[in-house]
Every structure is written in structure tokens, then in C-alpha cells.
Amino acid sequence: MNIFLSNTINKIDAKGRVSIPSQFRSVLENQGFAGVYLYPSFTSQSIDGGGESLINQIAQSIEKMQLFAEETDALATALFSETYQLNYDQDGRVSLPESLMMHAGLKDRVTFAGIGQKFQMWEPSAFESFKNDSRVKALQNRDLIGPSVNFSKNNKVEE
Amino acid sequence: MNIFLSNTINKIDAKGRVSIPSQFRSVLENQGFAGVYLYPSFTSQSIDGGGESLINQIAQSIEKMQLFAEETDALATALFSETYQLNYDQDGRVSLPESLMMHAGLKDRVTFAGIGQKFQMWEPSAFESFKNDSRVKALQNRDLIGPSVNFSKNNKVEE
DNA sequence: TGGGTTATCATGGGATTTTATGGGAGTCAA
DNA sequence: TTGACTCCCATAAAATCCCATGATAACCCA
Secondary structure (H helix, E strand, O other): OOOEOOEEEEEOOOOOEEEOOHHHHHHHHHOOOOEEEEEEOOOOOOEEEEOHHHHHHHHHHHHHOOOOHHHHHHHHHHHHOOOEEEEOOOOOEEEOOHHHHHHHOOOOEEEEEEOEOOEEEEOHHHHHHHHHHHHHHHHHOHHHHOOOOOOOOOOOOOO | OOOEOOEEEEEOOOOOEEEOOHHHHHHHHHOOOOEEEEEEOOOOOOEEEEOHHHHHHHHHHHHOOOOOOHHHHHHHHHHHOOOEEEEOOOOOEEEOOHHHHHHHOOOOEEEEEEOEOOEEEEOHHHHHHHHHHHHHHHHHOHHHHOOOOOOOOOOOOOO
């Protein structure tokens, strides 16, 4: 598999360890190494995560921006200084940094949600409400997605 | 064959396994790998399914959008976090996630209905009533399809 | 054309493997 | 020492593999 899909809830144990879901690990390992990059989401109370290719994409888009040096630096600093590279052990577990736990309001359980190029980690009940809101927005914006996802209005090629 | 056609009812066994109809499997394998992508339909109480090409289309349209936009995350969450990639075993069976079973109201039997680029999975009796409605709408809108599909009284886009 | 033989397929169930998770023991630094 | 972090092993539950069966469909040949 090469994109992050589906969602699961895993436990954070007494030592602060969490298992990265096995399907996510196989995506990560396809990208090059047995670990994750995590940083606090800019837009929500969750943690964004991904592998080599996510980090490369972000680095590239920062380079491409035609900004004054200071602004680019500020963005890069904001992003990278809060980004952690965590290698998981042979059981597939990492221990989360305090600041990320805080940002997402995590206690003893965490929802891993695959969203394609990256995944997010949420406090489970917070994720539930976000998901419901997302579904509503997606329905409103379904034209953006394109004709291929036949998720359409009057549809019906059916029979 | 490269599109999904016709419909069959298969059993969900005690372990929660279902056989993907063999004709569907051959479509899927033509697309690259021995598995399905499943997600809850946005518009009905059913499960949408397809192969590589369906998921690639979805992924591409989302990639085209901007990386940090809030809307993009919401859209990607709505689509991907509820999408499951299930590789079927050598008998052609998958086990369905709880949340999909719930969404479609499945118990011990499921109707697979081919609708071209993708297929749907329905609780059998729910599918029956949906099919009847669809046929009425399809007849009303048959001009939309174009002259090439001669989709006359005895219908059948099939074959 | 009809009848019998072969494949193919959906399904049941036992055996094996994977996965998430708990906890012990070792390492290193303050 | 104490705490943070590994590495390693144990376990239970879930997913997957593998084999057997019956039913149906496809095939073949007189």
C-alpha cells in the first residue's frame, strides 16, 4: 500500500508508547525508512504525520515559494522546529513527545486517521466530531473532487 | 472484463468474511492488485467499492489541491479516513470492518451490484427497493446517456 | 442433443501467523 | 540512584492461510 487509509484507535501505554498501525508502517517502509515524521497540525488540534515523501514535499513547497527570505525562514522555522523524527522499535511503537501530546490533548488513547499523503493523530472523541463536520463539508464541495468519484448529485448509471 | 457488471448475493460467514464475486475479482486484478477499496457511500446506505483506478482518481483530485488548506484536510479526512484497503485471500474473501457493516446495515448477507467503474454493497432487501427506484429514474433520464447505449424496454446496459 | 465428466466457485472450519499491548531487564546520562 | 529510553519476551485476540465440501456452471464427446 502506498497511501494512508482508514482509521483505528490505539492505546498509549504507561510508558507513553503507541503502536503505529501495521498498515501505516507498511506505507512508511515503502517510502524508505522505518519511522515517522510528526508535527502539530496548523489547522486543528491534532498531529500530522507521514514519512519521507511528506517531508520532501513540504521542503520542496517551501523552496518554491517566492517569498522574502525572512518570511520563508519564519515558515520553515515554525514547521521544522516542531517536527519530530521518530524511529519505531521492532514492535512498531514510538513514544510521543510531550509537546505533541499537549497540542492534540492526548491522554491514553489516540485515533490514527489516514488521509492519503499523510495521516493525523487525534484524541478519539475530538476526531469523531471532526469527521462528522468533514463529511458535511465534503458533501457541500463534492464538485471539487471531480467526476471520477461518482459521488454525484443526480448520478445513476446504476441498474 | 474491465468494468463491474451484474449483481449477486453472497454470504457473510461467522468470522465476518465475504467472497468478492469472481467476476469482480478479475476486474480488480486487471487494475493492478488483488484487493478492494471500500468506503461508505455518501448518498446511500451502502458501501462503494473499486480497485486501484478508483482510488487513484480520488487521490489525484485531492493532490491537486493545496497542501495546508483546511478544506483539503476536511475533504481528505471525509474520504480517506473511512476508506479501507482490503486484500482478499486466495479464496477471494475479505473481512469487513465494523463501521462499514454498520453503515450499510449488513448482517449475514450482502448484495454486490456492479455499476461500471465501481460497485456497491447493499443489504439485500435495501438493494431491491433501491433498484426499483433507480430503474424509474433511469427511464426518465435515458436521453442523457446518448444514442450509442441502446437501453431499450428490456434494458440491460449489461453485456 | 443429451449425458456424463471437469472446472470453478462460494462457503465452512481448523491451523497458523500477525498484531497490539503489557511488562521485565539492560543502557545511558544527569 | 533515578528517570527516560531501548530491547526483548509473553500473551490474547484478530486476521490470514490452507484444506475440504457441495453446488453450479462449463466442457466434451458420442
